[in-house]
Structure formats: C-alpha cells, structure tokens
Amino acid sequence: MDFYKRKRVLVTGHTGFKGSWLSKILLLAGADVSGYSLMPPTEPNIYDMVQLDQSMYSVIGDIRDFDSLYKVFQEVKPEIVFHLAAQPIVLEGYKKPVETYETNVMGTVHLLECIRQTDSVASVVNITTDKVYQNNEWIWGYRENDALDGYDPYSNSKSCSELVTHSFQRSFFDHTSVSVSTARAGNVIGGGDFASDRIIPDCVRAAQNHKDIVVRNPNSIRPYQHVLEPLFAYLLIAQKQYQNKEITGCYNVGPDEIDCVTTRQLVDLFCDKWGDISWKSDVDENAPHEASFLKLDCSKMKSVFSWNPVWNIEQAIEKTVEWYKGYLENSDLNVIMEQQINSFMKG
Secondary structure (H helix, E strand, O other): OOOHHEEEEEEEEOOOOOHHHHHHHHOOOOOEEEEEOOOOOOOOOHHHHHHHHEEEEEEEOOOHHHHHHHHHHHOOOOOOEEEEEOOOHHHHHHHHHHHHHHHHHHHHHHHHHHHHOOOOOOEEEOOOOOHOOOOOOOHHHHHEOOOOOOOOHHHHHHHHHHHHHHHHHHHHHHOOOOOOEEEEEEEEOOOOOOOOHHHHHHHHHHHHHHOOOEEOOOEEEEEOOOOOOHHHHHHHHHHHHHHHHHHHHEEOOOHHHHHOEEHHHHHHHHHHHHHHOOOOOOOOOOOOOOOOOOOEEEHHHHHOOOOOOOOHHHHHHHHHHHHHHHHHOOOOHHHHHHHHHHHHOOO
C-alpha cells in the first residue's frame, strides 16, 4: 500500500458501505482522501459509526449535479479517482427507474467530463456490477467480452455506465496519459451494510430482533465475496494502470467457483457462525425479476495482475459476523475494521 501514500484520491460514493471501507483503507495507507457523495443512505450507517468525516475531506453532493462535482475536482485536483456513487439496489431500480438511470448513467457522464477537464487525473476505476451482462443463466462464468445488457433498470443502467466509460475512453482518453478501467464485482458482504433488500443486512436485523431470517430466493446462485476482496482489486487496478496505461480495460472481480454459493448455503453459514437463529423461505411468485444464476470468470484479472481471492466464503461470513456482533456489543468498530484490513493484507 506504499504506492498510495500521499496520493490525492477522490472517492465518489464515500458515505456508502463499500465507499466507507475503501476510504478507510486509503486513510490507513496514508493517502490524501477526498469524498463526494450524498448523505449516508441508511440509518444506522458505517460512515458515521467510524467518523470518517473527521479523517478525510468530505463533500456532500449529488453526482447528478455537474457544477458541484466539477468544483470539487478543481479544488482537490485528484490523481486517482474511484467511482462508486450509484443507486445500487435492484428492487429500488424497479421503484425509481428514472432516478436510477439519472444517477448511474448521467452520474458517470458527469464524472468522466470532470476528469476530461481536470489535468491532474492519471488513473480512474469505474465500479459497476456483475449484473451488467446479458444473463442467459449459463452454468459457466461470464467473461469481459460477453454481451452487456442488464435486465432490470439498475443492472441495465450499469451496463450503460460501462458503455459510456468505453466511449469516453476511446473518444477522449486514448491519446492522453489518463488510464480508465471498469471493474465488475460480484455480490459483496461484510460488516457495515445496513441496506434494505440485501441478504446479510436482513440476516442481521432478524438476529437482532430474535426472528427467523426470511429468504426470498434461496436457490439463487451468486458470486458472494467479502467487501475487502473487490476493494483491494480496485486498488490494484488503479495502481498498475497508473504505472502502465496498456493494461486499462474492464475486469471481473469475484470469488473462485467453489465459493459461488446459493443464498440457502450463505444463510446456513450465517446461522452457523451467528448461533441460535434459523431461516425460512418466502418465495413471492409475483416479485420483480431477479437472475437466479450468475457467475463471473475472473481469468483476466488473475492473468494480468496475478490476483487471487484471499478469503473463502466461510472466512467472509466469519469476518462479517464478527463485525456485526462487535457493533451490537458497542465495540470500537474502527479497531475491528483495522484488524480485518490488516488480517486480509497478510493473506
């Protein structure tokens, strides 16, 4: 992590679950971290819990507001940009499709236009999702050259974000020193996620209230991974393309195939690690469409960067349970996060 020491880094979406963890890692690495985001999306939230606003320069703003975002770029002159600001929930996309497209598509346009007009930027990673692909329910993992055509408004808006990024890359950045890549991560779990309609937060809320966990799609297969897995992959991509523009592109970031599990298996592991809790299935035949089978092929990431996942699914659940139990016991969450980050870096 020495590479990031004193680097000027801008994180959009820094008040969210992944953004807070990424900001914490960068601060520990000694980076000069700035953030641009809406207010934390949930209450409670990890951003306030660990008081990140006291350790970094935080601007509360909307990615859809170009003038506000551009002002921040001109003020902080970032060298490296991680774009995480998004409307990230599938079911919310069905409820608010216009807002979802505005945020995920035009937000990306605004970010890239700010980068185009800011000469300090050298390396950019746009974080999208594994759901950008046209999902054919294949038994094999999707590769980066497979068709992009997300089904629902959230997934499709992220497909559009990818296309916007590729267009800006070819039109404006190919003949400059700016390196731009996209990273398509699987379903992330870990301490500090309090969103609705996500399986681990639902598990924690059920455990907290001494109720059974209700599982919507127990047989769905997803590339679940601890939040630190994709974050360290993003950091690796940003660093290496900063040093070598030739490796820019799009990259899948997910677990090994053995750790692509059903939601049933994930919840069973959670119940085992948490103790004294059970779950029940509640399949709604009229619920909005969600993919039942999704895997990623991460061969490109492994080949280009010699990258491999660090924690298997059981370890990911163990660390997740550890964080939430610490939260419920009023432990120092900064200490828990730093311990988990250090443990992850040791492998």
